[in-house]
Amino acid sequence: RKEVEQDPGPFNVPEGATVAFNCTYSNSASQSFFWYRQDCRKEPKLLMSVYSSGNEDGRFTAQLNRASQYISLLIRDSKLSDSATYLCVVNLRFGAGTRLTVKP
Amino acid sequence: NAGVMQNPRHLVRRRGQEARLRCSPMKGHSHVYWYRQLPEEGLKFMVYLQKENIIDESGMPKERFSAEFPKEGPSILRIQQVVRGDSAAYFCASSPFGESYEQYFGPGTRLTVT
Numbered sequence: 001r002k003e004v005e006q007d008p009g010p011f012n013v014p015e016g017a018t019v020a021f022n023c024t025y026s027n028s029a030s031q032s033f034f035w036y037r038q039d040c041r042k043e044p045k046l047l048m049s050v051y052s053s054g055n056e057d058g059r060f061t062a063q064l065n066r067a068s069q070y071i072s073l074l075i076r077d078s079k080l081s082d083s084a085t086y087l088c089v090v091n092l093r094f095g096a097g098t099r100l101t102v103k104p
Numbered sequence: 105n106a107g108v109m110q111n112p113r114h115l116v117r118r119r120g121q122e123a124r125l126r127c128s129p130m131k132g133h134s135h136v137y138w139y140r141q142l143p144e145e146g147l148k149f150m151v152y153l154q155k156e157n158i159i160d161e162s163g164m165p166k167e168r169f170s171a172e173f174p175k176e177g178p179s180i181l182r183i184q185q186v187v188r189g190d191s192a193a194y195f196c197a198s199s200p201f202g203e204s205y206e207q208y209f210g211p212g213t214r215l216t217v218t
Contacts, residue, residue, distance in 0.1 A: 031204055032203055032204040032205075034206065034207075041141065041193065042211070042212070043195055043209035043210060043211050043212055044147065044195070044209050045209070046206050046207070046208065049206060087146070087147070089207075091203065092137065092149045092152060092160070092203050093149055094139070094146050094147040094148070094149070095146065096145070096146040097146050
């Protein structure tokens with residue numbers, strides 16, 4: 001089993017849609033959780049840290065479920081500019097990434 | 105505040121040569137991480153270093169690869185006797201404290217082995 005597994009995608013959604021990504025991890029002792037986005041295989045850009053209490057930043061909400069060992073990212077009111085690959089990171093280990101395309 | 109800097113941005117080596125990739129962390133950051141991204145694949149953790157110390161090298165191939173982060177100067181990822189399979193993008197990231205903190209990535213070095 002991979003250390004970090006992520007929805008393979010791709011996700012193709014219309015503008016304004018709500019989309020959710022999940023990411024499961026195998027190490028129950030994991031302590032650090034993040035979401036990044038990567039455009040066209042450039043460097044990953046930090047999107048959000050993920051805290052046990054959940055956190056929100058504008059249209060983005062991240063949650064952590066320690067009991068089920070997964071993290072999630074919710075994007076509301078999708079914009080064209082949200083098109084990218086979304087990467088979860090757990091204890092320095094990246095998921096394979098989920099490709100999102102937002103269409104007009 | 106300058107971001108993470110990596111050089112060279114592109115590197116071409118023939119099989120059997122050595123490749124040296126450099127990473128200068130953000131100012132004030134003393135923790136450096138190296139990742140490799142093969143074509144059509146995700147980022148794979150290689151090594152985590154703090155000044156003069158290797159903290160976690162569990163992702164490093166056992167042979168030909170080494171990394172250092174000296175007291176002065178950039179972190180270096182060294183690949184000896186490169187092979188075609190080493191062709192990839194190598195990203196460096198830094199953080200101000202340990203691995204529980206956000207990492208900021210450099211633009212990467214694209215290594216091509218001919």
